[in-house]
Amino acid sequence: MIADLFLYFAQFPNKRGVRAMATLGKSQFEEYAQMLDAIDAIEGDGRVPKIDHYVYGQTFDELKQLVDTLTGCFLFADYGEFELADDGRRSYQCTQRLAVTVAMKHTDHADALERVIVSNRTLQLLTAVHAWMMADAERGRLTWLSRSSLEHAEIVPFVATELKASGWTLMLNATAPDALGTHALKRSFERLG
Template identity: 25%
Template sequence: MDNLTQDIFLSYARFPAHAGVLKTFNSGRLDLPGYQELKAAVENLSEKSLVPGISDFVFGVDEKITRKIIDAIDDFYLMVDYGQITASRNRFEIEENSFYLAITVARPINADNMDMVEEMLISDQALNYLRQIRKHLKTEDRERRLKEVKYPNQAIPFVAPTLNSSIGWTMILNRANAGLL
């Protein structure tokens, strides 16, 4: 697992629209090691979104960059935020590691021109998209006989006035894998 964040990027890049994922490569930093390889890997992904309806992809932990990207979005987006790696030993003294992920499906809204019913419908659609993502993840884990994502997990409402007044849902996951640290 040499490229943990790149692997996660590619794993979740399959869910939104292909064009939305390609927009993440906009800096032109072609001299950065791995940039061209990652871009080529994304270009080689299927152009068919696993969750039609999610148009954009946001990946990262920097709030300032995330805010700038989401300010330019006006439809549903998938945001992958990652955090700490936790290492522990199980009862058999085998080291287990987990990587914290927050997977959000949301959409910017104009709160001044929206009523509560519209907000509820957008929230429901975001939750439905998140359910589709979770279903794909569980099916893949079962098919590969891996337990990369620890279940159960939780979903919480997402309300972010500073992120283009976005609303939606966030699923909190822990991706298990030996050797993360």
């Protein structure tokens, strides 16, 4: 599921910025080559090519290290904990908290007008990402996100002085039936005895 989320959000930034994440070029993990192939298969330059970079990290230190080397605009998808709840039909509803940020680096000497421009641009770009997500959910292309999950989203300011970046974050709960396949796996174990 994590790879699916990663590849889904990789569709939005400029493809060059996504491809730049693969600094090793190859790996002992066979999935590495598969993910590179999936990135290369992204159509065009990306769905929102004005987003220059894609950032993934599980800790703030990782994020800071990555963002320090960037210029311009970036998308950061933060997928957190999973909540599993019985749905009453011998399966689970899986809910995951997602935060999708579009932010832009700025200089130390940026004035108020530049900050307004950054805020305006990043909000427009995040709105485009959100609209794509709604369209994909409507067309049934997101197995990990129900359409109703997008009806209860929040957009909050993102200001990280440590990153010298600001923008906006879309926060939502992605809910889908047993997105991790836990119940199907449990039933297969039951059959084994």
